[in-house]
Amino acid sequence: MKLQRIAHALDAKLICGPVDWKKINIETIFASDLMSDVLMSDRDELLLITSLSTEQSIRSASIVGSEAVVVANNKTVTEGMIELAQDQGIALFCTRHPKYETCIELGRLMEP
Amino acid sequence: MGEEHKQPLQSSLRVQELVYGLRISEVMTRKVFTVTRNCSMRDVQTIMKDNSITGVPVVDNQRVVGIVTMNDLMNALEQGAMEECVTQWMVGEVQTLAEEMPLSFGISAFGKFSFRQFPIVNKKNELTGILTFRNINHALIRELSRQLREMEQKSEQPQDQNALKLSKVYPLNRYDFENAGKASCEIKKYLKERGVPPKTVRRVAVASYELEINLVAHSNGGMLGFDINDERVKISSHDRGPGIEDTEKAMMRGYSTANEWIRSQGFGAGMGLPNVKRVSDEFAIESALGMGTMVQAIILLNPRAEHDDE
Numbered sequence: 001m002k003l004q005r006i007a008h009a010l011d012a013k014l015i016c017g018p019v020d021w022k023k024i025n026i027e028t029i030f031a032s033d034l035m036s037d038v039l040m041s042d043r044d045e046l047l048l049i050t051s052l053s054t055e056q057s058i059r060s061a062s063i064v065g066s067e068a069v070v071v072a073n074n075k076t077v078t079e080g081m082i083e084l085a086q087d088q089g090i091a092l093f094c095t096r097h098p099k100y101e102t103c104i105e106l107g108r109l110m111e112p
Numbered sequence: 113m114g115e116e117h118k119q120p121l122q123s124s125l126r127v128q129e130l131v132y133g134l135r136i137s138e139v140m141t142r143k144v145f146t147v148t149r150n151c152s153m154r155d156v157q158t159i160m161k162d163n164s165i166t167g168v169p170v171v172d173n174q175r176v177v178g179i180v181t182m183n184d185l186m187n188a189l190e191q192g193a194m195e196e197c198v199t200q201w202m203v204g205e206v207q208t209l210a211e212e213m214p215l216s217f218g219i220s221a222f223g224k225f226s227f228r229q230f231p232i233v234n235k236k237n238e239l240t241g242i243l244t245f246r247n248i249n250h251a252l253i254r255e256l257s258r259q260l261r262e263m264e265q266k267s268e269q270p271q272d273q274n275a276l277k278l279s280k281v282y283p284l285n286r287y288d289f290e291n292a293g294k295a296s297c298e299i300k301k302y303l304k305e306r307g308v309p310p311k312t313v314r315r316v317a318v319a320s321y322e323l324e325i326n327l328v329a330h331s332n333g334g335m336l337g338f339d340i341n342d343e344r345v346k347i348s349s350h351d352r353g354p355g356i357e358d359t360e361k362a363m364m365r366g367y368s369t370a371n372e373w374i375r376s377q378g379f380g381a382g383m384g385l386p387n388v389k390r391v392s393d394e395f396a397i398e399s400a401l402g403m404g405t406m407v408q409a410i411i412l413l414n415p416r417a418e419h420d421d422e
Contacts, residue, residue: 036381039318040390052378056325059293060378063300063317065310080290088297 001026001109003068003091006047009109010095010102012070016082017091024067024091031103035060049106051099055080062088072099128216129281129337130255132350132406136218137211139251140232140241146171147180151198153188156180167229167242170202174238176231178202208233211240213400215251216350218243220403274306276413278340284327289377292328295336296321303345308413315391316345319409322384323349329374331405343414344393349407356399363389363397 004022007014014021024046031049032038038048038060047068048061053075061069062084068091071077077094085092095102145159146169156168160182170178184201188194193201208231209218221230222245232241282295300317304310320336327334327349334351356362363385370380385407389395394410 033378034381035378036383036387039322040383040387054289054377056289056293056378059297059321063293063296063314063321065314 005109006106007093009105010070010093010097012093012095015077015092015094016086017068018089021068021091026068029106031099038064049099049102051075053077053081055084058084058088058090058092062090067091068093070095070102072097072102127252127256128335128350130252131216131219132214132348134215134251134255135211136209136213136215136232136243137241139215139247140211140243141247142241144169144239144242146239147198148172149177149197149199152195153180153185153198153201154194156198157185157194160185169206169231169239169242170198171239176206176208176233176239178204179206179231181228206231209243214398214406215248217400217403219248224402276306276340276342278302278338281335281337283335284324285333286328286331288328292324293321295324299338312411312413316347316411318391319388319411320347322388323347323407323409325379326384327351329370329379334404343412345411345413347409351404353402353404355401355403356405357401359397359399
């Protein structure tokens with residue numbers, strides 16, 4: 001699934017991202033506010049959904065090879081997070097949906 | 113605090129890396145002069161004088177039961193009690209150190225206690241050596257000279273840009289969450305640029321990141337060292353305390369001593385150390401209350417050593 005479709009479905013705002021972010025293909029999604037859990041995963045979690053709006057969410061995402069992060073609940077995204085996302089080439093979004101609703105939306109999108 | 117002055121060795125990261133890398137057993141004097149319970153203070157005096165030493169452990173069946181120091185000897189001399197049994201004059205409560213401990217623990221012990229020597233024991237609690245400041249000085253000078261020689265040789269020959277060869281140390285402070293992760297990101301980039309497979313890079317990054325978080329969340333500060341060559345990545349984490357009481361418990365999934373604040377940062381689920389072990393090919397942890405903790409994780413880069421992710 002293309003990242004553009006996901007962003008559209010979530011009505012998510014792009015905060016920063018690589019030029020060709022729309023074409024990024026997302027196959028796996030992980031939703032958590034517990035970075036310890038994110039780090040335990042051994043799939044390639046290409047998209048991270050979290051309501052933990054700290055630099056550590058971007059770092060954890062980058063460590064497990066995520067290409068995009070969606071911050072749920074319209075939480076404030078800090079300058080530090082943006083800088084880090086740019087440095088690591090991660091597309092960073094913000095959505096008004098709470099984390100649970102965000103997951104439901106994506107679940108619907110994934111249905112054949 | 114006066115503590116810092118007692119440990120001038122803490123100032124250099126290279127020296128720190130070195131003292132954590134060496135084991136007490138590699139540094140201690142193995143030939144120990146001892147006496148038994150029924151020896152006299154006169155015997156101790158002769159031993160000290162003949163061998164120019166300042167402390168003699170009292171041993172019973174290879175176990176240390178006391179130590180007679182120069183101080184005790186002078187007291188006995190003053191009282192004219194040189195023919196008395198050592199048990200009358202020795203210090204009975206002896207602080208021993210384990211031979212497999214990193215040298216750094218030995219150095220902290222010198223800072224913490226006012227003893228001039230520590231008897232060293234093996235796992236069976238048998239005396240195997242003695243550690244003095246002189247041992248530490250010798251070992252440090254020897255090791256530093258070796259490293260300097262290596263550096264001199266290295267600077268003579270130009271390095272291949274793509275070769276996997278890196279030795280780097282990152283200092284980390286308590287609660288400095290802002291900087292936790294910088295080392296991991298840098299190392300990740302370094303490995304990626306040199307064509308290490310993404311899965312391996314990820315394992316290195318996860319281990320190193322978890323250790324960085326541990327250092328800022330749980331320790332009084334410390335450092336994370338990387339030693340990389342074309343065969344493996346060796347990550348070592350060392351801190352200045354407070355030490356873990358029960359390392360087995362700390363390795364249990366879900367066991368955590370994290371406070372609310374650490375949890376609010378998204379950590380403290382008690383998965384850190386088990387996760388480091390999960391992604392490593394070799395893993396070792398050592399800790400002593402009041403002295404510190406050291407963790408070593410090795411990740412092999414050789415594709416033949418395929419990692420089993422369970």
